[in-house]
Amino acid sequence: MTSLPAAPEYVEAAPEWGRLDPRMIVVRPLNELLGLLPALFALIFLGNAETWRVIVGAAAAGVIILFGLLSWLTTKYRITDTQVELHHGVIVRRRRSIPRDRIRTVDLTAKLGHRLFGLSAVRVGTGQHERKPGEGVVVLDAVTAAEADRLRKVFLQRTSVQAPQGDAGTRLSTLDKRWCRYAPLSLSGLVSIGILVGFLMNLANELNLRFSEVGLIRRVFGWLGRTDWTTLVPVTAGVVVVLSVLASLLGYLLQNHNYNLTRHHDGTVRVRRGLLTTRSVSIEEKRLRGVALHQPLLLRTADGARLTAITTGLNRQGGSNLLVPPAPRTEAERVAADVLAVSTTPTAEPITSHPLRARTRRIVRAVVPTVVFVAVLYGLHVVADWPSWVWLLSLVLLPLSVLVGLDRYRVLGHALTDRYLISRSGTLDRRTVALQRTGIIGWKLTRTLFQRRAHLFTLTAITAAGNGAYPIRDLGDAQGLAVADEAVPDLIRQFLIKP
Amino acid sequence: MPAGDTLVLVSESEWGLRAPANLVSKRAVAHWALQAVVLWVVLLGAQGVVWAVSDSPPRWLGYTAVVSAVVGVAHIVVMPLWRYRVHRWETTADAVFTRSGWVTQEWRLAPISRIQTVDTGRGPLQQLLKLSTVTVTTASARGPVTIEGLDADVAARIVDELSATTQATPGDAT
Structure with missing residues (x-):
C-alpha cells in the first residue's frame, strides 16, 4: 500500500450567520451616487437653483443612503459544510441557498466605491442553467478583499491539491500596451x-x-x-x-487595465482586469467546455481577435467569460492553446467547407433582405415622395450583399479533432467555436423547406455551457450526419439508415 | 399507397436519418386545427371590429380580410395534416429522439444519461382532447426536448419509463 495523500489544507468554514462588511452601508450609496453624479451635477449647476430641484436632489440622495443602511441590516449569509445560504431583500425577502459541491465559478468584482474601502463583491455561480435571471447564483456584495479571497479558496477547495500559500499562479497572458x-x-x-x-x-x-x-x-x-x-x-x-x-x-x-490571465494549482484559470471596477473571474478547468475566437470585421482587418470561454456556471453578463480582450490573433490563439492545454489551438484547425449548394443559400439570404430594403425605399419614393436619390443610392448595397454572401460561404465550415468539434461562420462578426466533444449533450437537426430541397441541414450541438447551443449551418446531408455520428459516438448511429 | 402522397406538399422524402418510430395521437390534428382556428378568428375578428366601428373603413381592409380568410383556411386545412405526418417520437435504451415542425422541421436527440427532468403539461385545449405534452429537460439553457400531442395515457407511461431509466443512469448530466 502506498501512503495516503496529504490532507488538503483546511480552511475553516463559518457555520454561524455573518453579515456583509459594515462599510457597505457607505459603499452601496456611494456607488449609486457616483453613477448619478453627472445628473446631480447638471441638476445643480446647469439649472436655476429652484427650491424643488434642491429638495428632489436631497430626497433622492437620502432615499439612496437609507436603502443602503436597510439592505445591510437585512442581509446575512452563512457557509455550512454543504450549503452557501444568503438571506436578503428590503421589501421582498429572498432566501437563496446553493449546494457547495455545485459551485463552478467564483467571480470577484470591486467597483470604485468598493476599492476605496478595500472591499470586493463575491459572485458564486453553479453549473445550473438559469430559468430566470439570478437563479443558481449567490452574490455577496460585499466583504473585505481578504475575506473574498478566503471564500474563493473555501469554495473551490474541493478540487485542490495542496495549494502553496500566496499562490500567484502561472502567468498565461498579460496586457501589452500595444494592444x-x-x-x-x-x-x-x-x-x-x-x-x-x-x-x-x-x-x-x-x-x-x-x-x-x-x-x-x-x-x-x-x-x-x-x-x-x-x-x-x-x-x-x-x-x-x-x-x-x-x-x-x-x-x-x-x-x-492590468489584465492578467493565470493558471492556479487548485485547477482554476483566473482572469483579472479593470481600472475603476476590478474583476477577477475564476473558471474551474474541469468545467471549461471550449473557447470561442471572435474576429469582427474591423478587428479582422488588423488581424486582431478576442477570446471567450465556453464554460458552465458563467453567464455572459458583463463579459465575465472574456479570456483575452481585443489583441493580436496570434496571442489569442496562443492563449487558447494554453488554456485548453493542447499544443495548437483547435480554432486554427483547417476547416472543411460545405457543399456548393450552401453558397447559393448564403447569397440568397444576404441578397433578399437588401432587395426588400431597396423595394421599400422605392415604394416610399413613389408613394410618399421621398427623393429618388435615396433608393438609387441604396442600389449600391446589392453588389455589396452578394460579396457578403460569397464571403460567408468562404468562411463557413467545420472541423473535428479527437477532442473538439469546431465550427466557423460569419462575415461581419466572424466566430470560430471549439466545443469539447464530451460536452455535447444532444443534437438538434433543423431542415427548412429550402434546405430539404438543397439536401442541406443545420446541425446544432446542445451543451450545458455558454450559449447552450452552437449551430453549424448548411451541412450536406451525408456530410453532416457523418459529423454528428463521429463527434458523439453511439448516439445518432442507431437512427441512421444504413446505405 | 401512403395517404400523404395525394398531397405533394405533405410528402416527406427520406434522407440519411430515419424517422422516429411512433406517431402522436390522431387527436393532435384536431388540437392543431383548433389552435389555428383560434388564431385566424382573432385576426379576422380584429379586422371585422375595425370595419364595424369605423365610419369610413379604409379601402384596403376588404383586401386584407379576403387574403386573411383564404390564407387562414389553407393554414387550418394543411398545417395540422402536414404536422401529423412530421411529428414523431421514439425512446430507446439510451436516447430520446423526436421530430417536429412542418415547413421547417426539427429533429432532436438527447441521450438518456443527460436528462435532468421529465414533466408533462396540459393546456386547456389539450385537456379537452385528453392530450399531453412531455417535456424532457437537459442541463442546456437552450430548449428542452418536447413531444406534443401525445395521448395522456401514453404520455404518463413515457414519463414513468424515462424517470426510471434516468435514475438508473449515473452522472451529473452536464
Missing part, C-alpha cells in the same frame, strides 16, 4: 458616444436646462447654422471619429 491599437476597431466608442449624447439631450429636456446660455454651446450651434453642408458633413464625421476613437481607447483601458 490598445485594437481598441478603436470596435464600435463600442461610437455606441457610447451615441448613448452619452442621447442621455444628455434627454436630461436637458427633462430638466429644462438653458444650454443656450452657455457661450461655447451657443457658438457651436451658431456655426452649425451658418455653415454649408459640404463642409459640415466632413467636419462632423471627423469630430465623431476622433471622439469615438478616444472613447473606445478609454473604455479599453477602463475594462482591461
